[in-house]
Amino acid sequence: TKELVRVEGLKKHFKLSGGGLRKEPEQVVKAVDDLNFSVYEGETLGIVGESGCGKSTMGRLLLRLLEPTEGNIYFENRDITTFSKQELREKRREFQMIFQDPYASLNPRMTVKEIIEEPLRTYKEKQAERSKRVQTLLDAVGIPESYKNRYPHEFSGGQRQRIGIARSLALNPKFIVADEPVAALDVSIQAQVLNLMKDLQDEFGFTYLFIAHDLSVVNYISDRIGVMYLGKMVELADSDKLYNNPVHPYTQALLSAIPVPDPTRKKERVMLTGELPSPVNPPSGCRFHTRCPLAQDICKQVEPEWIEVEENHFAACHVVKERLS
Ligand code: SF4
Ligand code: MG
Numbered sequence: 001t002k003e004l005v006r007v008e009g010l011k012k013h014f015k016l017s018g019g020g021l022r023k024e025p026e027q028v029v030k031a032v033d034d035l036n037f038s039v040y041e042g043e044t045l046g047i048v049g050e051s052g053c054g055k056s057t058m059g060r061l062l063l064r065l066l067e068p069t070e071g072n073i074y075f076e077n078r079d080i081t082t083f084s085k086q087e088l089r090e091k092r093r094e095f096q097m098i099f100q101d102p103y104a105s106l107n108p109r110m111t112v113k114e115i116i117e118e119p120l121r122t123y124k125e126k127q128a129e130r131s132k133r134v135q136t137l138l139d140a141v142g143i144p145e146s147y148k149n150r151y152p153h154e155f156s157g158g159q160r161q162r163i164g165i166a167r168s169l170a171l172n173p174k175f176i177v178a179d180e181p182v183a184a185l186d187v188s189i190q191a192q193v194l195n196l197m198k199d200l201q202d203e204f205g206f207t208y209l210f211i212a213h214d215l216s217v218v219n220y221i222s223d224r225i226g227v228m229y230l231g232k233m234v235e236l237a238d239s240d241k242l243y244n245n246p247v248h249p250y251t252q253a254l255l256s257a258i259p260v261p262d263p264t265r266k267k268e269r270v271m272l273t274g275e276l277p278s279p280v281n282p283p284s285g286c287r288f289h290t291r292c293p294l295a296q297d298i299c300k301q302v303e304p305e306w307i308e309v310e311e312n313h314f315a316a317c318h319v320v321k322e323r324l325s
Helices: 055-062 085-094 111-120 125-143 157-168 187-205 216-223 239-244 249-256 296-303 318-324
Strands: 003-016 027-038 046-049 070-075 095-098 173-177 207-212 222-231 232-238 308-309 313-315
Touching: 003 055, 003 125, 003 207, 027 046, 027 055, 027 207, 027 232, 046 055, 046 216, 055 095, 055 173, 055 207, 085 095, 095 308, 111 125, 111 157, 125 157, 157 187, 187 216, 207 216, 207 239, 216 239, 216 318, 222 249, 232 239, 232 249, 308 318
Parallel strands: 046 207, 046 222, 095 173, 173 207
Antiparallel strands: 003 027, 003 070, 222 232, 232 313, 308 313
């Protein structure tokens, strides 16, 4: 498997100016804090975590829609954090984003055809090519071609998301960051859109980074899953491994929250206690220590290392590391 994207030491810190007359100490939001992982060609890497864990920020950083505070992002072994505007513009053809809200992300004054065509115009594709591409894409996402002169408000939420997906595929990208693409949709049509996204990947061969807060959604579509907590990645493994044999207490807690369909199947329950802390000046040591049922003294002081627990299965936890030795 070939590596498409590699992330090294990626950080995004925002300063909240205390300022004012009271000279409060400066506060830093560590939205994304030292991420290291790769995305392989043709796979779907799912990223899961509670809201505020930094997963959307991370998705935007990967496409350089946001500038990182520190770290490197390699796309096909070239560090895009060093790219000039012009280089980035050219590269942008190859990476796209699918947004959560199919209502807000489509221009209400443009027809479906214009919406899908717009990226092609930006890159000066010829008229004939554009029309052909629109036809191919509408067909691929299951919207009748005869609807191409309609406006977004004439479609249902699920159809709008299909149109958004068609637009993101216009330039034939290699890498797509999908940020909670089904979260705004009725549960009854979420599976349809997920299946469509899978089919399109088979047809066009691109790679997904798929962000969601719902572990069952992520598990359904992903080959591998990364779990984030307060700006950190805490565990990363093949979906099956992560789902059936999670090692990090936070992943175990997330999984415990999913109802088990078979009540005779005993599942150890790890309950989350306490509130999700603020990413402003997050807890010292392991950020999860304020809620972790296994927390030890060391957890409050020392940040756990990111270690390979078994082949291609990574986690950051003192207790997990101790068990290995
Ligand atoms: Fe819990 Fe400590 Fe592991 Fe963090 S490092 S998850 S606090 S046991
Ligand atoms: Mg988000």
